[in-house]
Amino acid sequence: MIPFEYRRADDAASAVALVSGNPNAAFLAGGTNLVDRMKLGVDNPGMLVDVSRLPLDAVAVLEDGRVRIGTNVRNADLAANAVIRRRYPVLAQALLSGASGQLRNMATTGGNLLQRTRCVYFQDPSTPCNKREPGTGCSAVGGYTRYHAILGASEHCVATHPSDMAVALAALDAAVVVLGSDGERTIEVSEFHRLPGDEPEKDTVLGHGELVTAVELPPAPQRSAYRKVRDRASYAFALVSVAVALELEDDDAVTPVIRDLRIALGGVAHKPWRALQAEAVLRGAPATEENFRAAADAELAAAEPLHDNGFKLPMTRNALAAVLRELTGAPAPEAAAAGTDHPEGPEGPVDAGWEEMGS
Incomplete structure (x- = not known):
């Protein structure tokens, strides 16, 4: 060093x-x-x-129903917090699916947001990487791309963002509070991270010297959940992840109507991917498997898979439908129950390895 x-x-x-x-x-x-x-x-x-010893380590419920999370709140503490577990299960689930218990005991809320890609080429200084050294090229283009982006990539970078927590925050419509030399400002989490474009070295919209001091959550959604698909049950980054927060018109109905929702995807883009096209299809629609699949197809219409990661398309479709079924109580399709709705990926069924939250 x-x-x-x-x-x-x-x-x-x-x-x-x-x-x-x-x-x-x-x-x-x-x-x-x-x-x-x-x-x-x-x-x-x-x-x-x-900055680890600054007194920015509290979770506070504000008078208007929002929740403010200090930047130094550890991931393990945030996942165990009673308010988070009860009101925002999507966030607790995402945190518990990230890293190992030891790392969650050390990692902070602000640091989790700011972690950088785990692209193997970015982490190897002997290889060209536009994110590490702008203008040198992207070794992943034409290289190993199993973990790389299918949405929002550019010719300069096809890396994905590694955070589970940030995907949940995108679905919750959270805001990031930062302090800079010009004072404090608040950034919507959906605008906090950047797509690569022609400046892949810039992960966020932060200026040099701006410090994340807190994350603010809006009042809790009616229902929320997170699902992560990965190669092994712990200490692995997402191949695909899905976070959903939604409101139902009549949650006791046999087929409830989705009044409003927010969907974010992980493992598919340079930033937590807000699935706006899928949301538009489902907002005001009955909670049916047909609509879930149509929403996934609408979102993935712009996808551009690479030679090693085409399996992410059916994987994303299946994961999104599974989370929506979980939250709405919609029945699983007969084809899925019979095992015929699981297209094969490079290492078997695309939903192999799905696991519930845990370390």
């Missing part, structure tokens, strides 16, 4: 001042991603400003 200067911040404003005034400085919180990148030689900051 290359030597660096270490500073411990006394407060958020001084932390922002230290990083803003040094183009080679970075914030350090749990360190579960940044320190790994430093060990690999992907990142080499000259100064680390430790």
Whole structure:
């Protein structure tokens, strides 16, 4: 590891001042991603400003029903929080499906949002990577792409965002509160992360020196859930994940109508992917398998799978339908029950390895 200067911040404003005034400085919180990148030689900051001891570690219910989560709340603590478990199960489920128990004990809310892709080429400094070194090329294009994007990619980058938590936050329509040298601002989480375009090195819309101080959740949805499809039951990044928050017109009806909903997908794009086309199909529609599949098809119409990840199309379709069935009580189709609605992926049925939340 290359030597660096270490500073411990006394407060958020001084932390922002230290990083803003040094183009080679970075914030350090749990360190579960940044320190790994430093060990690999992907990142080499000259100064680390430790913000992990700042008093930004509370979960507070606000008077208007929103919930404010401090940036230093650990992932394990947030998943176990009674308010989160009761009101926002999609977020608790997403957190528990991420990483290992040891990492969740260290990783912070703000750090989880800011973690960078686990693309094998990004993490290997011996290979060209536009995200790591702009203008050098994308080794994944024409390379190994099993874990890469099928939506929103560009010729400059086909990497995916690794966070489970961020996908749940996108479905909840959360907001990110940040502090910079010009003061505080709030960014909708759907606008916080960027698609690669021709600047894949920029993961978020944050300016240098801006510090995430909190995440704010709107009042809880009627129902929500998260499902993650991965290669093994723990400590694996999503091949595909789905987060849904919805409201039903009459949740006691045999076939309820979906009054409103928000859908976010993980493992398919450079950022948590808000499935606006699927939402438009389902908003105001009966909760039926036919509508679930039509919504998935509408969202995936723009997908551009790569040579190793075409299986993500049926996998996304099946995962989305499964979450919607879970939340609405819609019956499973006869074909799925008979095992005929599971197109084969490169390693067997595309829904192989689905698991409930857990570490």
